[in-house]
Every structure is written in structure tokens, then in C-alpha cells.
Amino acid sequence: xxxxxxxxxxxxxxxxxxxxxxxxxxxxxxxxxxxxxxxxxxxxxxxxxxxxxxxxxxxxxxxxxxxxxxxxxxxxxxxx
Amino acid sequence: xxxxxxxxxxxxxxxxxxxxxxxxxxxxxxxxxxxxxxxxxxxxxxxxxxxxxxxxxxxxxxxxxxxxxxxxxxxxxxxxxxxxxxxxxxxxxxxxxxxxxxxxxxxxxxxxxxxxxxxxxxxxxxxxxxxxxxxxxxxxxxxxxxxxxxxxxxxxxxxxxxxxxxxxxxxxxxxxxxxxxxxxxxxxxxxxxxxxxxxxxxxxxxxxxxxxxxxxxxxxxxxxxxxxxxxxxxxxxxxxxxxxxxxxxxxxxxxxxxxxxxxxxxxxxxxxxxxxxxxxxxxxxxxxxxxxxxxxxxxxxxxxxxxxxxxxxxxxxxxxxxxxxxxxxxxxxxxxxxxxxxxxxxxxxxxxxxxxxxxxxxxxxxxxxxxxxxxxxxxxxxxxxxxxxxxxxxxxxxxxxxxxxxxxxxxxxxx
Numbered sequence: 394x395x396x397x398x399x400x401x402x403x404x405x406x407x408x409x410x411x412x413x414x415x416x417x418x419x420x421x422x423x424x425x426x427x428x429x430x431x432x433x434x435x436x437x438x439x440x441x442x443x444x445x446x447x448x449x450x451x452x453x454x455x456x457x458x459x460x461x462x463x464x465x466x467x468x469x470x471x472x473x
Numbered sequence: 474x475x476x477x478x479x480x481x482x483x484x485x486x487x488x489x490x491x492x493x494x495x496x497x498x499x500x501x502x503x504x505x506x507x508x509x510x511x512x513x514x515x516x517x518x519x520x521x522x523x524x525x526x527x528x529x530x531x532x533x534x535x536x537x538x539x540x541x542x543x544x545x546x547x548x549x550x551x552x553x554x555x556x557x558x559x560x561x562x563x564x565x566x567x568x569x570x571x572x573x574x575x576x577x578x579x580x581x582x583x584x585x586x587x588x589x590x591x592x593x594x595x596x597x598x599x600x601x602x603x604x605x606x607x608x609x610x611x612x613x614x615x616x617x618x619x620x621x622x623x624x625x626x627x628x629x630x631x632x633x634x635x636x637x638x639x640x641x642x643x644x645x646x647x648x649x650x651x652x653x654x655x656x657x658x659x660x661x662x663x664x665x666x667x668x669x670x671x672x673x674x675x676x677x678x679x680x681x682x683x684x685x686x687x688x689x690x691x692x693x694x695x696x697x698x699x700x701x702x703x704x705x706x707x708x709x710x711x712x713x714x715x716x717x718x719x720x721x722x723x724x725x726x727x728x729x730x731x732x733x734x735x736x737x738x739x740x741x742x743x744x745x746x747x748x749x750x751x752x753x754x755x756x757x758x759x760x761x762x763x764x765x766x767x768x769x770x771x772x773x774x775x776x777x778x779x780x781x782x783x784x785x786x787x788x789x790x791x792x793x794x795x796x797x798x799x800x801x802x803x804x805x806x807x808x809x810x811x812x813x814x815x816x817x818x819x820x821x822x823x824x825x826x827x828x829x830x831x832x833x834x835x836x837x838x839x840x841x842x843x844x845x846x847x848x849x850x851x852x853x854x855x856x857x858x859x860x861x862x863x864x865x866x867x868x869x870x871x872x873x874x875x876x877x878x879x880x881x882x883x884x885x886x887x888x
Contacts, residue, residue: 431632442647
């Protein structure tokens, strides 16, 4: 689980952060303006490819993607 | 009649909020034709002031060129004022087809379709050629009109970091399963004045079987050795799949735009693009004016050559004065001030010195990136630029920003 959190955190930082903003596991990503709604697409596709899952569009909501912890919970829901 | 006091109050509060936040846009009224020297009424009711304009998109100085004005007059006389119809009913004249052919030749593409504006071209093109099975991968700094067009399209959308080719390649790999992939960029980015790496993008598109789209609104007519645009500068003429551009900037400055590119894609726009199907096209006098503009630019590179020299002079002058400008070689030259209020104050003081230039700040540019965006024209003479540089020096001295680093300016004024 910790591995998954770190992998997702690293992806978010590399993909979306272009300054020295710190991202913790609880940092609000969408509501905090780090990830915009356009860019959620690549995050969803990254998760699907990495963890060999399929996240239905109605589950890929801004709320479900709003922190690393919440994203991990979403991924776990579909890997079980 | 349901516009109640409550409704009026709601909108009035929103407008007040914009004013309080410093986001309220106020127009300045120009009483002369668009040119290097203009007469401005500002604020409303004030006496007219003669100023040098360094914030127009009039890159080639053709907005009031006598030959263009004369051609527009002739077009008005021969083809009338308006069409009162969309293109496919009874709104297509011989001159519309002539202009489409001329643009195709000028840009080195296969075919062209006119739109009422480039905003409309960008709003219509993506939904006309892509479906939900496809993906659009755009630079994160593309123009607002492209973002709106992307929003109107059912294809998946993803972004890559500004001009980051490694990141673009990652995205092309990520979306390799999509039916069609389209990479989307501006040729010259309007806020920073930098140029897309179209040569590298064309290579990546060929490697990953993707189409390449470029908005050339801030480059058509003057970027590249003969002014064809960024694709000429990058050596990829003939490798572009879609180019959109405007006739409202360098190419005469009136209005209108187009989609130019692969024959089938242009035909898809003709059949399906909603701003084309449900709006009148460019009015006859403007079409006649743009035809003359293309004739002038096809006959000689004199104007883009002069613009290039003016740009070099301007960039050197500002740098030697000790101001911070964005690197590049285009006539869009942002003078970086970082602080929003400082950009507004400098703009105001420049105006008092007879120089018309506008401050841009968040949300038009990122937080802490406030600037005065200056735009150079072939219509400027060296004496215009010298006067403007002197004004920048005087105002820069007042605010103690000459020769200062970014960190020093931020320390004095904040982000």
C-alpha cells in the first residue's frame, strides 16, 4: 500500500507540479488546483495501465481523485 | 420582463467583484485608424491623446495600408457589403474560393476553408474531424480558443508540459491504443512569444502515427524566411496536417480565419463544422482586403524583413536598458514585472509618456508572472521604438527596476 502511495505521489509530482509545491498523501489535488479536470485523463489512464484495472467514468470523479490517499482507495476498489 | 431588481443586483454584484479584484476590463477608445501612431480617448470623456501603439497584433503594419484599404473599397463596390446567407445556401462568392486557394498556396497545404474568425475555426475543427474513439494531446499553454474547441469535441483530451518533447512522447505512448491521435500546439505562443518545436513534434507524430495541428495566428505572414509561419521556420512545410490562422492579426488585421491542411480534413470541416455551417462567412470587402494582403506578401518579404529588424532593435534596446524580457526572436516581447499592481502602474505611467502598452497578470498569465506585453510592427519606425525605449527607461528608473534581477524585483514588490 505504501509503495502504491509513493508511486502515485511521484507520478502526480512529475506529471503536474512545475514549481516547488509539496505534495503529501492528503494534499488536495483537484480542489487544490494542482490537477485540472482536463489532466485527470492521463492520471486515470496511468492507473489503469499500471494496475491493470478499468475505472468506469462514473467512478473517476474529481472527488475520487482529490488526494493520493483517495486515489489509492479507488484503485484498491478495482484491484480486489 | 423577468429582469427583476434581484436579478439585476446579482449581476451588478458580480461586476463589482471583478472591479474589486482588479479583473475588470476597460476599453480605451481609439479615434484614428489602427497604426503605430494613434489617438486615444482614455478614460471615457478625456481629451484625445496621441500615443505610440506597441500592443496591437498589427505585426506587418497592414491594418491601414493604402493598397489594402483600396482593395477593400473595390471589393465592396464589386461584391457588396454582406451575403445574408451561410456558405452552403447562397453565401459563397468567387472571391471566397479565390481566397481559399491563395491561402492554400501561401501556407503550402492541400486545401483551405474560411471561417468567420480563427476562434470559430478552432471551435469547429476538432469536433468535425475527431470522435470519442480518438485523443487530442495539447500543449498546456495553447490559446483559449483551442481549449474551447477541445471542450466541444467528444474525443479524449490530455495535455503535455509546455514545449516538453519527452513528456509529449510519453503521452503518445500512453494513448497508443486510440484510433486517431492529434497533437495540438500554437506556432507562436501569444503570452510568452516563444515558438513551438514543430520539427521535433512532426518527427514524434510520424513515429507514433499522430496528426499534427498548429494555430499560426501569431505567426502567419512574418515567421519563417518568407513569412509562411512557424512550419516554414522549422522546416516542416508539407508535414502539417492542420493549420488554423487568423486574418485579424498580421494578415491585414480585420477579421476572419481559416482551417488549412489535408484535403479530407478540410472537407470534413465543410460538411460538419458548426461555426462554418451556421454562420455567415467573411464579408466581401474583408475578403478583397485579405486577397490584397496575400498578394503583397507573396510579392516581397520587405515587411517581414523590416519587422525582424525592428524586433532585434527592440529586444536589444530593452535588454540594454536593464529590463527583463522573455527570450526569443518573435515580435511578441514580454517585459517581466512579476507583480500585478506593478504591471498596472507601469502601464499607466507609460501611457502618460505617450506609449500605449497593457499590463497582463493572473489569471491571463500564471501567478507571479505579471508583465507588459509589447508587440512590434513593421509599421513602427526606429524613432517610435527609440521613444518607447526612453519611456521604459524613465518609468523603470522611477520604480527602481532597471538592472534588477527577478528576485530583487519580487523582493521590492512581491509576487
